[in-house]
Amino acid sequence: MTDDGKTYQGVAEIERWLNRAASEYTYTVELIGAERLGAADYVATQHLEGNFPGGTVDLRYRFALRGASIERLVIAP
Template sequence: MVTDEGHRYHGPGEIHAWLARSAGEYTYTSTLAAARRLDDDHFDAVHHLEGDFPGAVVDLHFRFALRDGRITRLVIEP
């Protein structure tokens, strides 16, 4: 499951469609600003984005959970 901009996407089909749409929506640069391990399975990576989206600059948290080396949940939020 992926949560981005308050919307939830479940399963490979919805996630693939979300990736395809969001990747071409804006032009931006992304720099990893920080990363930390919350516990054995949960992580928080902060990315600094600058681009042609509304507001032009934002720091986003990519909070995710891993199981067997795969992301099982991703939440993207300020």
């Protein structure tokens, strides 16, 4: 997965990213859009508000599925 220009691979790296992201800031999340881009490709857009730099942001979560698993995830404004 890629977030803030950094790529995280494997369960351990992604778990560390999740734990850091969840504990570093307090924020709310609202799903504001979702669309299917192809057979296994999707994008979901979420609006975040919180105590992080800037205070608000709309993030696009582009992901690809392989069966029931996420094969690739890119998070970007």
